[in-house]
């Protein structure tokens with residue numbers, strides 16, 4: 297397979313913009329009207345999500361080994377759409393037809409064969425993982441109900457849900473979530489607590505202006521309202537084999553998964569066995585530091601934990617909290633502490649925050665292979 301030609305031809309196709317997704321979905325829904333119901337009613341916003349991912353993943357087939365964990369997760373996750381092994385060739389045919397239509401004069405039999413082979417390899421990994429998941433009697437999704445809602449800032453809420461069946465996950469992982477008010481619009485959220493005996497799960501929700509799901513979820517979908525959770529996945533999890541001290545950097549609601557990992561550390565019991573951990577938590581303003589009260593309690597009862605809040609868009613101040621709020625970004629705050637050599641670092645927040653923090657940590661001595669961020673496979677490649 298000529299990877300260069302796969303990538304170049306996809307770039308040529310993608311240059312046609314919106315037309316490409318329109319062609320792909322028209323082709324798919326004409327040939328297979330039965331799959332239309334699996335997709336959102338209005339596809340104006342998300343129309344190219346699947347297609348862009350498809351092209352990027354498939355043309356990166358030479359990296360297949362490193363993509364396997366991500367693709368397996370994706371295959372399991374696709375069970376919630378109702379995707380079955382029979383659907384994969386159908387998507388493949390529409391993909392190839394779309395590429396052939398838009399690739400222009402570079403399209404020939406050899407390129408068609410390469411795309412077909414690459415797609416077959418990728419879809420096999422996904423379909424196999426989905427089949428194994430089914431054989432293990434895992435549900436395609438978890439039904440859940442909202443049991444708590446707390447507005448913590450003007451645009452941030454903590455929503456607590458109770459899954460009907462036990463949801464097993466590792467702290468730091470995330471799920472796709474669908475609320476009954478917005479059918480088929482799945483959005484990714486991280487579990488913000490370590491697994492609890494009662495099985496309830498918190499999600500930290502940032503209300504995005506103009507968003508379709510977060511305004512409903514964040515303003516309170518109503519206690520008792522129904523939602524569905526996809527299978528847990530994600531690689532931002534604690535390396536339990538490491539004895540290094542830990543630095544954590546959270547931006548906004550990126551705190552959620554890191555708080556789950558903090559709780560996991562707390563459950564280890566004996567303080568002497570828990571690595572010393574320094575959490576830096578950042579927001580634009582003090583009003584947006586929505587979880588300070590909880591973090592303060594955690595720091596007070598766990599001697600291994602230090603918490604430093606920082607605000608980037610106003611001057612820091614002692615505020616109402618026992619924790620002194622520093623000025624600047626999370627990266628600025630951790631730079632003031634000197635070096636982070638021999639630490640494991642866990643970073644979560646917006647893409648810009650993660651990029652800036654990782655580069656600052658590296659400059660401050662943290663080793664790149666000891667810096668853990670969420671890696672959704674293809675998007676990082």
Ligand code: HEM
Pocket residue numbers: 331334335336342343345346349350353370373374377378379380383384385387415418419422472480481482
């Ligand atoms: C190699 C094959 C495939 C790849 C790499 C792939 C990849 C993806 C990715 C990355 C997304 C966006 C993330 C997400 O929403 O979870 C997605 C969404 C989706 N996929 Fe797939 N997929 C494949 C095959 C299929 C098949 C066979 C079906 C079943 C007909 C399917 C149905 C969907 C649906 C319904 C969505 C949601 C679209 C939206 O919300 O706009 N996919 N896929």
